Amino acid sequence: MSDVAERVKKIVVEHLGVEADKVVDKANFIDDLGADSLDTVELVMAFEEEFGVEIPDDAAETILTVGDAVKFLEKAKAA
Amino acid sequence: MFDLNGKTALVTGASGGIGAAIARALHAAGATVALSGTRKEALEALAGELNGRTHILPCNLSQKDETEKLVPAAEAAMGGLDILVNNAGITRDMLFMRLKDEDWDAVINVNLTSAFRLSRAALRGMMKKRFGRIIQITSVVGVTGNPGQGNYAAAKAGMIGMSKSLAGEVASRGVTVNCVAPGFIESPMTDALTDAQKEAILRMVPTGRLGTGADVAAACVYLASAEAAYVTGQTLHVNGGMAMI
Numbered sequence: 001m002s003d004v005a006e007r008v009k010k011i012v013v014e015h016l017g018v019e020a021d022k023v024v025d026k027a028n029f030i031d032d033l034g035a036d037s038l039d040t041v042e043l044v045m046a047f048e049e050e051f052g053v054e055i056p057d058d059a060a061e062t063i064l065t066v067g068d069a070v071k072f073l074e075k076a077k078a079a
Numbered sequence: 080m081f082d083l084n085g086k087t088a089l090v091t092g093a094s095g096g097i098g099a100a101i102a103r104a105l106h107a108a109g110a111t112v113a114l115s116g117t118r119k120e121a122l123e124a125l126a127g128e129l130n131g132r133t134h135i136l137p138c139n140l141s142q143k144d145e146t147e148k149l150v151p152a153a154e155a156a157m158g159g160l161d162i163l164v165n166n167a168g169i170t171r172d173m174l175f176m177r178l179k180d181e182d183w184d185a186v187i188n189v190n191l192t193s194a195f196r197l198s199r200a201a202l203r204g205m206m207k208k209r210f211g212r213i214i215q216i217t218s219v220v221g222v223t224g225n226p227g228q229g230n231y232a233a234a235k236a237g238m239i240g241m242s243k244s245l246a247g248e249v250a251s252r253g254v255t256v257n258c259v260a261p262g263f264i265e266s267p268m269t270d271a272l273t274d275a276q277k278e279a280i281l282r283m284v285p286t287g288r289l290g291t292g293a294d295v296a297a298a299c300v301y302l303a304s305a306e307a308a309y310v311t312g313q314t315l316h317v318n319g320g321m322a323m324i
Contacts, residue, residue: 038206038248038249038251038252042206042207045203
């Protein structure tokens with residue numbers, strides 16, 4: 001697992017209080033991990049802080065799964 | 080009860096009578112208080128009186144960029160922000176038919192839009208901490224209406240709807256959002272009234288006196304406290320019984 005994926009996973013586990021083995025790439029924050037809409041806003045805030053990037057609202061809307069977040073943040077980090 | 084030791088608060092409009100009273104009361108309950116307002120001398124005088132645990136953050140809330148810097152400045156000065164009191168307000172009273180766009184815009188901008196911007200800015204830190212108290216100082220006229228105050232009453236009613244909506248969004252994160260609605264309060268504005276006008280007002284107030292800044296401030300201390308954790312989305316009326324709503 002990449003460094004980014006590990007950090008994302010840690011944030012998701014901590015924030016949503018879910019088992020680490022459920023936090024897989026395909027896991028949808030709302031449908032699979034039990035997040036509500038405010039949780040998703042808070043997750044985006046936590047990602048922004050952890051990775052020192054800004055995630056605009058239109059990009060945040062496309063981050064639905066753990067894998068989406070990892071992909072976005074890997075790209076943002078490379079840029 | 081109502082111990083605010085270790086808490087940090089930002090009060091806007093602290094250079095005015097009610098705002099200063101709120102700042103004094105939060106400070107007396109133990110909070111560190113950031114005093115914001117447009118008149119720096121008045122803020123400095125208040126800070127001198129309180130003698131410690133204060134920060135002076137002048138801000139003109141009619142300016143968007145200044146407004147957006149206020150909460151980050153308060154957080155930087157105090158190491159976080161637990162309590163936000165949106166107290167600043169202006170009036171541009173005029174009969175509705177003569178009410179100019181600019182007087183409408185000015186009142187909505189300072190009284191409502193700035194409260195929105197400051198609340199939004201404060202949320203991030205409060206949600207993270209799982210604790211926050213947002214208190215909007217609205218007015219009895221936001222609920223009853225008042226001839227000559229179409230703009231002011233609209234802004235104050237707007238604060239109530241805004242607070243209820245926000246309260247529902249963030250309640251699960253330990254952040255409460257409430258309004259305090261003063262009635263007639265002693266201030267430079269009521270000092271300017273004639274005796275006959277004062278008498279007419281007092282006939283509407285069962286308590287038989289004008290309210291004081293301290294009456295309003297006590298409601299704020301309560302809503303800011305840990306004890307008020309289960310109270311959110313409410314409007315607490317402090318009006319001597321002039322409107323029972």
